[in-house]
Amino acid sequence: MKKILPVAALCSIFFIGCGGAQEPAAEAPAEGGAANELVSGYDLANGKEIYEANCASCHAEGVLSSPKTGDASAWSARIEQGMDTLIKKSIEGYVAEGSMPARGGNDALTDDEVANSVAYMVDESVAK
Numbered sequence: 001m002k003k004i005l006p007v008a009a010l011c012s013i014f015f016i017g018c019g020g021a022q023e024p025a026a027e028a029p030a031e032g033g034a035a036n037e038l039v040s041g042y043d044l045a046n047g048k049e050i051y052e053a054n055c056a057s058c059h060a061e062g063v064l065s066s067p068k069t070g071d072a073s074a075w076s077a078r079i080e081q082g083m084d085t086l087i088k089k090s091i092e093g094y095v096a097e098g099s100m101p102a103r104g105g106n107d108a109l110t111d112d113e114v115a116n117s118v119a120y121m122v123d124e125s126v127a128k
């Protein structure tokens with residue numbers, strides 16, 4: 001009987017060790033998914049269309065001090081504000097270093113269309 005105990009103890013140590021060793025592997029996909037989680041629920045295909053027609057004129061090349069789409073360093077602090085803030089500022093427009101026109105200058109865009117185009121830009125610009 002006495003020999004069984006150490007074996008049981010070793011087993012549980014092994015299992016704990018094993019569970020711990022698996023954690024980093026499990027975290028990697030979760031981190032990759034975090035960026036996409038940010039924009040889950042938005043219509044990125046619609047966002048791309050709206051972006052190309054209304055936002056790319058400035059954001060594709062970073063015209064007028066706009067954050068360039070795909071430039072993770074220009075976007076990381078902005079993305080930290082959260083999607084709601086980014087979308088609100090895009091709908092209302094705001095002036096900081098440069099001037100971001102309300103709805104990218106196209107009043108015909110709906111709130112959802114602006115939100116989708118913001119989501120598309122964030123998805124393109126998040127550090128990967």
Ligand code: HEC
Binds near residue numbers: 055064118
């Ligand atoms: C006339 C040029 C122009 C157009 C067109 C334009 N933007 Fe911008 N945008 C800017 C500038 C300039 C800034 C940066 C303002 C600053 O922070 O100094 C900006 C900033 C932003 C930001 C970052 C907001 C923040 O809080 O940091 C988002 C998001 C954004 N624009 C979304 C859009 C979307 C979506 C469209 C199209 C519907 C669009 N922009 C069209 C010029 C433009």
